Amino acid sequence: MCTRYISPDDYEIERAWHIGARTPERWVKEMHPLYKGPFLRRADVADYARELVVGQWGMIPPWSTSHIPESKPKKGEEKGKRLSTVNARTEGMEKSPTYKGAWTRGKRCIIPAASYDEPNWESGKNVWWRFRRADGAPWGLAGLWDTWTDLKTGEVWHHYTMLTMNADGHPLMSRMHKPDPKLPADQQDKRTVIPLEVHEFDRWLTCTVEEARAMLKVPPVDLFDAGPVEA
Template sequence: MCTYYEVPDRDKLALHFGDVPEAEWRDKMSPLYRGPFLRAKGEGRELVVGQWGMIQPNSKTHIPTGKDGKRLSTVNARREGMMKSWTCGGPWRKGQRCIIPAQRYAEPYWGTGKHIAWQFSRADGEPWGLAGLWSEWTDPATGEVLASYTMITQNCDHTPVLNLMHRPDPKRPPNLQDKRTVVPLEKGDWDTWLHGAVELADGLIQLPAIERFQHGPLDPTVEAELPVSL
């Protein structure tokens, strides 16, 4: 599960993702903060701001909660189950796919047997365009319409480096750990992801080559700001 990433600066957003909205957002993103994401608008695209953490249909609050009232984490959507998910199934079937700009993101590295915050950026220096889903929710108390989004994840049990992230499950064999990673999209595929048929979009959910990554321990000054859930 990815629970921290950094938004590119406004100049990079404009260069790679289009017109930048005037709204404010958090540059260092954690769950429930508001951040920019790219979605389809007609035959084009638009960069909008929404809450990182999908809000369920008919929710009484913008904070995702289960039927028992406990807070849920909806910042990530499992590729294998999102089609039938109450929270993500509707947006997936309706084609409400989005692209999340990220200069880098962090995961917990466990290759040495202990948690080390590990950062991933693109080897070419450009920002990531990470695959996601979005929805809109109307606050029943105020009538405010709030956009929200989630980041899609996929299994990476057999991908070097990526399969060293997250605490190993001692109850599972090494080849069935269900390690997760995000879904980077190359620029040439952005329009297909935003506008293409479901089958075409699903085909873009693929594991990236590790050569595309520049990675290593996260700066300790940044690590101090990470959410506890990382």
């Protein structure tokens, strides 16, 4: 799971994705869960294929009474527990109460990232690794987006999540995250985010759900420039 990444500046996003006008909303570069960050979605205006939106990193379940993602409360409880929704498992997302609406309605997005971090436990302790593209370009990560309305204030929240998939067989991504000693190497369920390539951007935003499913794939190892984060 990815829980922190570096977001490009608006001019870097404009240069890489040719989105036209910039958004007046600002964001911090070092992104963490529930921070507001930029994502690109299909524009409603016919003249533009893409538009830049700023929203919360972390999907808000439809039943939430707050923008903080929470589970459905059990009988006798006033609130559910805090949920981690910055990453969405591609396996079963079409059945997930949190993600199925966005997935089935084609609310797919591209999340710009200069780099992202993952924990490596090969030394017996957590060593953060940073992942950049080997060609120096920013990542365009596959995601979902939606909107949620605060019934108390009427405020509309845009929110988004990164899609992830199993990477147990990947020579690099299988080295990330803390291993479960009870499970064999090929059943750890190590995860990877899903980078999109330039020729896939518009298709990801506009294609059918079936076509989008076929685009979900584990990234090739030669795409990465990765190593421990320097102190």
